[in-house]
Amino acid sequence: MNYMHRIDSNMPPLQHSSLAALGEFGLISRITSAVSPGEGVITGIGDDAAVTSLSPGMQLLVSTDMLVEDVHFDLGWHDPSRLGRKSLAVNISDIAAMGGIPRWVLLSLALPSDLPLDFIDRFMRGFLGMAAEHRVALIGGDTCSSRSGLSISVTVMGEQAPELILRRSGALPDDDIWVTGTLGDAALGLKVVQNGGTGDDYPVSRLLDPSPRVSAALALAEAGVVTAMIDVSDGILADFGHIAEQSHVGGCIYRDDLPLSAGFRSHTADLSEIPYQLALSGGEDYELCFTAHRSNRKKIVDCMKKSGIAVTRVGIVINSPGVAVLCPDGTRYEVNSDGFNHFT
Amino acid sequence: MNYMHRIDSNMPPLQHSSLAALGEFGLISRITSAVSPGEGVITGIGDDAAVTSLSPGMQLLVSTDMLVEDVHFDLGWHDPSRLGRKSLAVNISDIAAMGGIPRWVLLSLALPSDLPLDFIDRFMRGFLGMAAEHRVALIGGDTCSSRSGLSISVTVMGEQAPELILRRSGALPDDDIWVTGTLGDAALGLKVVQNGGTGDDYPVSRLLDPSPRVSAALALAEAGVVTAMIDVSDGILADFGHIAEQSHVGGCIYRDDLPLSAGFRSHTADLSEIPYQLALSGGEDYELCFTAHRSNRKKIVDCMKKSGIAVTRVGIVINSPGVAVLCPDGTRYEVNSDGFNHFT
Numbered sequence: 001m002n003y004m005h006r007i008d009s010n011m012p013p014l015q016h017s018s019l020a021a022l023g024e025f026g027l028i029s030r031i032t033s034a035v036s037p038g039e040g041v042i043t044g045i046g047d048d049a050a051v052t053s054l055s056p057g058m059q060l061l062v063s064t065d066m067l068v069e070d071v072h073f074d075l076g077w078h079d080p081s082r083l084g085r086k087s088l089a090v091n092i093s094d095i096a097a098m099g100g101i102p103r104w105v106l107l108s109l110a111l112p113s114d115l116p117l118d119f120i121d122r123f124m125r126g127f128l129g130m131a132a133e134h135r136v137a138l139i140g141g142d143t144c145s146s147r148s149g150l151s152i153s154v155t156v157m158g159e160q161a162p163e164l165i166l167r168r169s170g171a172l173p174d175d176d177i178w179v180t181g182t183l184g185d186a187a188l189g190l191k192v193v194q195n196g197g198t199g200d201d202y203p204v205s206r207l208l209d210p211s212p213r214v215s216a217a218l219a220l221a222e223a224g225v226v227t228a229m230i231d232v233s234d235g236i237l238a239d240f241g242h243i244a245e246q247s248h249v250g251g252c253i254y255r256d257d258l259p260l261s262a263g264f265r266s267h268t269a270d271l272s273e274i275p276y277q278l279a280l281s282g283g284e285d286y287e288l289c290f291t292a293h294r295s296n297r298k299k300i301v302d303c304m305k306k307s308g309i310a311v312t313r314v315g316i317v318i319n320s321p322g323v324a325v326l327c328p329d330g331t332r333y334e335v336n337s338d339g340f341n342h343f344t
Numbered sequence: 345m346n347y348m349h350r351i352d353s354n355m356p357p358l359q360h361s362s363l364a365a366l367g368e369f370g371l372i373s374r375i376t377s378a379v380s381p382g383e384g385v386i387t388g389i390g391d392d393a394a395v396t397s398l399s400p401g402m403q404l405l406v407s408t409d410m411l412v413e414d415v416h417f418d419l420g421w422h423d424p425s426r427l428g429r430k431s432l433a434v435n436i437s438d439i440a441a442m443g444g445i446p447r448w449v450l451l452s453l454a455l456p457s458d459l460p461l462d463f464i465d466r467f468m469r470g471f472l473g474m475a476a477e478h479r480v481a482l483i484g485g486d487t488c489s490s491r492s493g494l495s496i497s498v499t500v501m502g503e504q505a506p507e508l509i510l511r512r513s514g515a516l517p518d519d520d521i522w523v524t525g526t527l528g529d530a531a532l533g534l535k536v537v538q539n540g541g542t543g544d545d546y547p548v549s550r551l552l553d554p555s556p557r558v559s560a561a562l563a564l565a566e567a568g569v570v571t572a573m574i575d576v577s578d579g580i581l582a583d584f585g586h587i588a589e590q591s592h593v594g595g596c597i598y599r600d601d602l603p604l605s606a607g608f609r610s611h612t613a614d615l616s617e618i619p620y621q622l623a624l625s626g627g628e629d630y631e632l633c634f635t636a637h638r639s640n641r642k643k644i645v646d647c648m649k650k651s652g653i654a655v656t657r658v659g660i661v662i663n664s665p666g667v668a669v670l671c672p673d674g675t676r677y678e679v680n681s682d683g684f685n686h687f688t
Contacts, residue, residue, distance in 0.1 A: 042403060046590065047512050048441035048574060049407035049502070054398060059386060063393035066452040066486045066497055097392035108410040108497055142410045148492030153410055153452055155499045158393070168391050230392060246390065 019120070020113055027143055031124055038137020040103060050139035052104055058159035063094035069149030077193040080119045082208045083152075084126025090233065091156040092134055093212035093286045097231035099166035099221030100158035102214060104139045105131060108153040110146035134214055164221045171228035171247035171291040177315035178300065180213050180288045182261035183236055184275070187282020188268070202263030210286040216309040217288055223303045229290040235281035236314070237335060240289050241323050247291075250322045253280070253315035255333045280325060280335050291317055363457055363464070371487055375468055382481020384447060394483035396448055402503035407438035413493030421537040424463045426553045427496075428470025434577065435500040436478055437556035437630045441575035443510035443565030444502035446558060448483045449475060452497040454490035478558055508565045510634070515572035515591035519635040521659035522644060524557050526605040527580055528619070531626020532612070546607030554630040560653040561632055567647045573634040579625035580658070581679060584633050585667050591635075594666045597624070597659035599677045624669060624679050635661055 019027065032045045043051040054060060067073060067087055078086075088105060095102045107127065111120070131138060136156065189197075189207030197204055213231075220226045228243045236253065244250050258279045268275055292300055297313070304311040325333040363371065376389045387395040398404060411417060411431055422430075432449060439446040451471065455464070475482060480500065533541075533551030541548055557575075564570045572587045580597065588594050602623045612619055636644055641657070648655035669677040 042506070043509075043511060048438040049405040049444065051442070051509055052404045052406070053506075054404060060396045060398060060404065060501075061393040062396070062448075062450065062484065062499075062501065064450045064452055064484065064486055064497070064499055066454055066488055066495070068454045068488055068490055068495070070491045071454070071489055094392040098395070100393065104406075106406065106408045106499060108408055110410055110412045110415070110495060140406065140408065142408055142497075144410055144412055145415055146412055147414045151410070151412070151454060151495050153408070153486075153497035155406075155408055155450060156393075157404075157406065162386070162397075165387075165395055167387060 019111060019115055019117060022117060024143055027120070034124060034128055035138045038104060038139070039135070041137050041139055044137065044139045045141075050104070050106070052139065052157070054159050057161055059162050059165065061095050061098050061100040061158040061160060061165070062155065063091055064153065064155040065091050065094070067152040069151065075150070078208055080122035081126035084123040085130040085209055087152045087154050088127050088130040088136070088156070089210050089212050090286065091154045092130070092136065092214060093210070093231045093233070095156050095158035096212050096214045096217035097166070097229055097288060098158070098160065099164050099217055099226070099229065100160040101218065102134050102136045102156055102158040104157045105136050106155040107138060107141040109141070109143050110151040111143065112148070112150060113145050115150065134212070160221065166221055166226050166229040166290070167246075168228050168230050168243045169246040171243050171249050171317050172293070173249055173317055173319040174294065175227055175291040175317040176294055176297065176313050177240060177251055177253065177317060178290050178292060178311055179232065179236060179259065179314050180216055180304070180309050180311050181285070182259045182264065182310070183232065183285050183287065184258070184279030184282050185261050185264055186210065186284035187278040188264055192267070202261060203267060207284060210284065212286055213288045213309060216304060216307040219303045219307045220288075220290065220300070223299055225292050225296040225299050225303070226290045227292055229288060232285045232287045232289050234283045236289055237280045237323060237325070243289070243291065244321065244323055250318045250320050251315055251324075252318060253323065253325045255325050256328050257312065257314045259310065259312040259314070276333065277335055363455060363459055363461060366461060368487055371464070378468060378472055379482045382448060382483070383479070385481050385483055388481065388483045394448070394450070396483065396501070398503050401505055403506050403509065405439050405442050405444040405502040405504060405509070406499065407435055408497065408499040409435050409438070411496040413495065419494070422552055424466035425470035428467040429474040429553055431496045431498050432471050432474040432480070432500070433554050433556050434630065435498045436474070436480065436558060437554070437575045437577070439500055439502035440556050440558045440561035441510070441573055441632060442502070442504065443508050443561055443570070443573065444504040445562065446478050446480045446500055446502040448501045449480050450499040451482060451485040453485070453487050454495040455487065456492070456494060457489050459494065478556070504565065510565055510570050510573040511590075512572050512574050512587045513590040515587050515593050515635040515661050516637070517593055517661055517663040518638065519571055519661040520638055520641065520657050521584060521595055521597065521633065521635055521661060522655055523576065523580060523603065523631055523633045523658050524560055524648070524653050524655050525629070525631040526603045526608065526654070527576065527629050527631065528602070528623030528626050529605050529608055530554065530628035531622040532608055536611070546605060547611060551628060554628065556630055557632045557653060560648060560651040563647045563651045564632075564634065564644070567643055569636050569640040569643050569647070570634045571636055573632060576629045576631045576633050578627045580633055581624045581667060581669070587633070587635065588665070588667055594662045594664050595659050595668075596662060597667065597669045599669050600672050601656065601658045603654065603656040603658070620677065621679055
């Protein structure tokens with residue numbers, strides 16, 4: 001891709017090996033040199049604030065995420081390039097979950113002063129590569145030193161026409177519950193790397209390098225078939241739970257309809273039973289979970305076929321609160337965790 | 345103020361004393377309960393992304409800052425309420441420096457899990473109090489745990505008509521260099537607290553609780569008299585240096601014209617000479633430094649009188665690169681530091 005070439009050719013060879021030798025302003029100009037102009041960007045990096053212009057009739061969508069070393073990632077198994085990609089991907093996923101078009105991003109880094117410059121270069125290549133894939137322009141940020149680990153804070157802005165924006169609050173009783181892709185891979189990947197597995201494994205690659213479902217989300221928004229949507233970052237049970245709560249409904253999820261990848265199945269084939277709890281409560285799959293009226297089933301399948309993303313009906317919205325997981329015989333499946341929760 | 349009352353009455357008495365007992369979602373709803381709706385906010389906290397609507401004809405301004413414990417602040421002398429105020433103030437200052445109207449804010453917190461909930465409540469009261477003073481609405485953010493210290497990441501969004509936005513790049517030779525308020529207070533305040541001084545002192549209050557110059561900046565933008573503007577966060581020498589660099593000019597700053605507060609003068613009265621380097625290179629005053637044609641002197645003075653903010657002419661823009669500080673006898677004053685720079 002041209003853009004990746006641009007990143008490589010515009011980032012000059014390292015003349016300093018350390019952050020201390022390059023300095024704060026040196027680092028900023030190094031990063032800036034690799035940034036290409038973006039749509040709607042009036043003033044990018046280099047002033048007190050960035051200036052952008054929304055497309056006519058559009059509303060602004062904005063989301064932010066913080067990634068903290070040894071809480072969200074472990075440099076023992078997360079290589080800098082994929083960490084850069086993921087830092088942006090998880091934020092783009094939030095814009096996608098609203099049916100929005102991602103446009104601009106701010107990146108803040110609190111960097112341990114002994115971090116090798118090569119690490120930052122590889123991180124930025126990953127970050128800007130992900131940005132290029134989704135035509136998102138880096139327009140600002142902040143860099144500072146950290147006395148402890150690496151902290152990354154990313155804010156993504158997007159836009160969408162008011163009538164196409166999808167929220168968590170529109171699900172209706174009897175709507176189908178859908179999910180894109182497969183579930184549980186990232187949670188399984190986490191177990192694999194914690195046990196010394198490598199990054200070439202499919203579940204591990206899902207954990208370290210997630211793909212935000214932007215084109216699928218946009219296709220759904222434009223098709224006008226979705227009543228509520230969220231991205232699956234904390235497990236479908238917790239995340240559909242947010243839809244249920246904000247829509248004042250509940251839901252049944254059919255355990256055996258949960259989409260599991262071939263990688264997931266082969267990794268877990270020797271277990272006495274399928275670890276459904278990873279697919280229900282494991283975080284970081286960054287798939288889309290959405291609800292839609294049953295009359296739209298064909299439209300949804302066709303629309304996702306065009307986007308090249310698998311889609312599966314996994315349950316139904318009901319009129320009473322709470323989310324139940326049901327086994328094929330109709331009995332309730334008990335889950336021992338309902339998603340990741342900081343501090344507890 | 346009504347809003348402060350709202351913050352106090354809407355934040356229920358603490359039923360948990362620890363973050364671990366309250367949990368992530370408990371913390372988020374606790375914060376959300378204290379947030380009032382804001383202008384242009386279509387969807388605030390609680391969905392994958394916030395949705396806002398810019399006023400017709402306006403462009404978006406956005407800026408972000410990260411504040412890291414033991415790098416940007418020391419909890420030994422920064423009380424939580426003023427830390428909350430400052431976290432927002434330094435970001436609002438960036439929007440002001442563009443001549444913008446601050447509107448919305450995102451707040452991310454990486455919190456040590458042993459941080460008392462009372463600390464967070466006091467931090468949020470300070471943060472939301474500053475937000476109320478500037479009619480800025482909290483519309484989202486992120487909370488997570490931290491294995492090391494407290495990290496705060498704030499993104500402020502504002503808006504302004506394209507023709508009123510002020511950049512660093514418009515200064516012209518022979519323009520006057522102006523600065524609001526007084527300089528060096530925050531840097532002196534840092535020395536005071538480092539030597540065990542208290543927060544009631546004027547220089548210390550400037551350090552711990554800076555006031556972004558929003559109304560002054562808006563008055564200047566609307567008067568149409570400013571050619572370039574920046575906020576003084578790293579010392580006027582470094583910050584005017586950014587204007588000079590981006591405007592392809594240079595400047596002379598008259599040392600003895602630098603505005604010094606009565607508190608600064610009384611604190612430094614027993615020194616053998618006035619520590620001008622604090623006023624030139626000390627960070628965190630968050631005053632405005634701007635340039636304007638000499639024909640606009642009276643307009644600027646009148647305009648600032650209405651805003652109730654002092655303004656002082658401190659130098660002149662010149663046609664050759666570099667920024668010199670001149671003594672009254674015309675000799676060059678040598679400064680031993682040119683502003684704060686992370687990593688070095």
